[in-house]
Amino acid sequence: MTTANTNTATQTNSTEVNYEISKFALNVGIGMAALIGIWGAACMIGGLAANGAVGMAAGFLGAVMGV
DSSP: OOOOOHHHHHHHHHHHHHHHHHHHHHHHHHHHHHHHHHHHHHHHHHHHHHHHHHHHHHHHHHHHHTO
């Protein structure tokens, strides 16, 4: 009489599901980081367009020094 080892098959499927979930979560994190980076670059370009490089530098120093 032979018996099938179903425990190994179940563990393998569970591992594959956990791997896919981790891969999806990592891709979501990478996507969000990319969107935040693009938004930051757009804000920097907008600030440069509105104030120029000198105005941006003066505003940055004023914000850091609390003036």
